[in-house]
Amino acid sequence: MINLRRREFLAGTAVLLFTAATVRAATITGRLPWAPNAGNPPPQVRLGPWEFFSGDEGRAMDALADCIIPPDAETLGGKDAGCAVFVDRQLAGPYGQQEGLYLRPPFQAGAKNQGHQSEKGPAQSYREGLAALDRACRERYGKSFAELSGEDKIAVLTALEKGNLKLEGVDGASFFAQVVKDVQMGLFADPIYGGNRDMSGWKMIGYPGARYNYLDWVNRHNERFPLPPVGMTGNAQWSRS
């Protein structure tokens, strides 16, 4: 996602910061422009080591992913579905660094309905939040979050969600809400981004994926759509790694 966003960013914005020749303003006249490979398909996330998380952070995230989306007989859990990998690659990319957002000072606290007002992006929030979570678990149980029993994990997260467990220097409830949102997003985003492995999220709910034509189906009411999901890189069987 980094390359992709960066190119589009150059093309679309920040005209004073970059002067690459390829993104110069163009005069369009006489015919619609056509440049080979002008489009910008997303690169596929490469599996392998964490790109943003440290080993400890990664273990905590895998554990969190399995609490948020527990494995069951029919569907993978968050860990095996690659949800932590998804979050890792997002944080390593432009999203983690708030790229493209307005980051000029002064940073002042405001009302909640005035939106996020901090220099800290998601990457830094995760770094601080995961460290604070492990610290709190060590204090209470003498173990990191990932090492806790299943029951204790649920107890910790329930307390965190309700605001009964305070994290040091971090708003625990909103940090956890962010983790829930990002992990669940990993289950439902296209597998090209590292989560939703084997299209498990899409199969679970009956979503047929990146299809483009339901002309024959718009008038077929209350009938189950029969085809399996496809992603940007094709069918689950073709892309299983």
Add this chain to the structure above:
Amino acid sequence: MARKLPKKDVVIVGFGWTGAIMANELTDEGLDVIAFERGPWRDAPTEFPPGYMQDELRYRVRHELFLRPDQLTFTFRNNMRQTALPIRSWGAFMPPNGVGGGGVHWNGEMWRFLPSDFVLKTHLTERYGAAFLPADMTIQDWGVTYDELEPHYDRFEYLCGTSGTAGNLRGKIQEGGNPFEGPRSRPYPTPAQPQPFSHTLFGKAARELGYKPFPQPSGNLSQAYTNPLGLRLGPCTYCGFCEWFGCSNYSKASPQTTILPYLIRKPNFTLRDKSEVIRINVDRSGQRATGVTYVDSSGEQWEQQADLVILSAYALFNVQLLLHSQIGQPYDPVTNTGVVGRNYTHQTISSVNGFFDSKKFNFNPFIGSGSIGMCVDEFNGDNFDHGPHGFVGGGYVGQVQTGARPIESTLVPPGTPKWGPEWKKAVRDNYLSTVKPGTGVHGSFYSYRDVYLDLDTTYKDRFGRPLMRITMDLKDNEIKQNKFLTDKFAEIIKAMGAEKLAVQYRTAPYDITTYQTTHLNGGAIMGTDPKTSVLNRYLQSWDVPNLFVMGASAFPQNPGYNPTLTVGALAYWSASAIRNQYLRKPGRLVDA
């Protein structure tokens, strides 16, 4: 210093819907026209081809096709006592960027306003008396009437190939259409789109409750269509990647599908992308625009002189450019003087999600299009007696669900935990049998003395110019209106057979973090009096007669419909005044 370019007849600022319409109209008149667009070139074959356009994360969640706030943003506060803070990431609305503007990634919901909407102040005062309106409400008549705009509505509908069922043909009410609409001179160019299951069910439930449901007028075409410029659109395939996305199918009306391929072949038209206009220049008298100054992608400044300037940069950016160019007197809510920034409005939106028995209902909710839907209009505008209700305004309600992309559309019934095994089971059980209308309640947003735009005193953009400041809150009138509409809407969803409802009302304070459509209006409004409007009835600046300002910034207040059909009709209306009157005798078209 800006380098000077050879003079043109016309310069167009911003190349979205209205920029494209004006370029085509004025080049037809033989004028030499150049348009500047700050964003990049975009079209289906390269930027949004089928294959990787169906990417919810990239286009919906990360807003790939939109302006980045670090290029330009606004500050926001609820009221004049609060400190405005910058909108650091988009929430309440999503500003367009790039060739085609909002036309690329809009839904295509194409509504005409009611005849009474254009004479709102007069109409409401006559029917209910002036005392019925809140004291701080600043609604006005438009200075143009429905009948005057009708031929231009018709033109834009036929340009787009709009799919719909007429409700009022030359005064005769038609079965199956919207009986409340103003008279139209012709039927829609193409028949209404067929409706998926949940939309059909909504129509049936509404009919049984005594309403007159009808298909939403749609710029996603029900069948192939060749428009008056000879451009062909293909039938929509209900892909469900429409709003926020470009159409890979040439099925959604946009400047790219309905104007550009024709316009670009004209020798008297030039378009420059990645070129941001930073100022409209005026001569020493302050009464004549000499052209614009823009910055290209290498950071270089250029000056483009022209005889006529068309500002078509989208509502908010039109106002921002007027303020930065010091054209027109800025509005001051304390003294109630000045005009630029006055009567800023949004849309009052809410929805009701319905959860159905998954054993009985399978909606295949991913089948949809940007402007699919069955709607009822009984509660819009002044279609009902407001006397007993103590508010004015209204909106349409409908099952207008555009698809069910799974990041946003995996809902669980109220009371379900937000994570863990119960959440997972609820997502699995409900996805195919949930109704999620999105902007199901689409209400008006009237104007108020202390809801306005001006320049911020602290925050700056990348050129060092002050950001524009939004001061906006929801008032009792709109909150009451929304409660009334949302309850009516919930009754219909319940009558469809929903077991559980999640009812969301719109409440104060106005929240800049939750999306409420990109239907922003006002700030450079049209009218009959230069003391209370920026533009005359032809969208011509009162102060600078060779400047015309397009877009919903001209709306004195916002009716309960989507804006763009009216925005397009006003552009054609203005173009016709330029072609038939202004070019013959340049100068003020209306005496101040």
